[in-house]
Amino acid sequence: MPALPRPAHGPGSRYTARAATTRPRPARHADVATLARRLTGRDLWLTRMLYEHQVLTTHQVARLAYTSLRSAQRRLRTLHQHTVLDSFRPLTASGSAPEHYTLGPAGAALLAAHAGLDPKTLNWRPTTTGRIAYSPSLGHDLGVNDLLTLLATPTPTTAGATAGAGLTLWLSERSCARRWGDIIRPDAYAHYDDGDSMLPFFLEYDTGSQPLARVEAKLAGYAAFTTATSTRPALLIHTRTASRDQALRHRLADTARDLDLQVATSSADFTTREPCGPWWAPLKPGARRTTLTHLAAHWPHLTPAAGLEPTDADTALTLPVPPLPPVPGAGP
Structure with a gap:
């Protein structure tokens, strides 16, 4: 090139x-x-x-x-x-x-x-x-991928992580748009599984470039998705700074409650290199930061998003790619 x-x-x-x-x-x-x-x-x-x-x-x-x-x-x-x-x-x-x-x-x-x-x-x-x-959008896309590669492979020393925990499904923004673009356009969709519980979630990776009102407007789309599909994934919002995280929490709390959405937020100031640790706070007053595993237990009625099953319109390249290789560490 x-x-x-x-x-x-x-x-x-x-x-x-x-x-x-x-x-x-x-x-x-x-x-x-x-x-x-x-x-x-x-x-x-x-x-x-x-x-x-x-x-x-x-x-x-x-x-x-x-x-x-x-x-x-x-x-x-x-x-x-x-x-x-x-x-x-x-x-x-x-x-x-x-x-x-x-x-x-x-x-x-x-x-x-x-x-x-x-x-x-x-x-x-x-x-x-x-x-x-x-x-x-290069910086934004790399940020999404960095967060999710860390979630895919937590180590036993990671705070709050369970051995063997990680992502079992990870869809890109493009795949999400192909499946649900008429209602929502998340930055990613994933399943975090620790062996005992599973957290299905949409990800909004917030760089601070959008006004708070625009981020708030996205919640209506997620509520419409829940209503239209009768499925209930969580929504995780990751920001770059703790101050942006607090501003979003203040702006979105009432809207998320009125729309009956399960939303949790965190920021790079908290997650550092351990995003699956106790850094995620449900969007409600007085909520303490906790792990993704505890979020799944806190929201027992979560269900995976609709539209994940293969259809006749799918090809081998539109089906989900496993987040980890078939035999990690093998080969040259």
């Missing part, structure tokens, strides 16, 4: 996306059949994840699928060399950003072949990586 010019102002003006063009790549791409013999089940899972979630950093991939950052970096470089993946790295004012991986041309061809689809139906273009790198 050729380097793109830095905008003079607006989104992208504070950094320039560097394409990973300095890494050696074969003069000709291997055909899909040859390439398939070199790939593991984890590699194929990763191509599905990048098709679903658009962009993941090295650290996010390592967290989900590898035992160490170094082993993840080695394999990701190999997949980049074979054009299964593409990548860029934002140039920051200080320090350095991790590599950001996207789906590459060979990866798109491989997914289409596995699904028995015309590659054009994937809407992959040579400009896809550049479009993602300079998207105004």
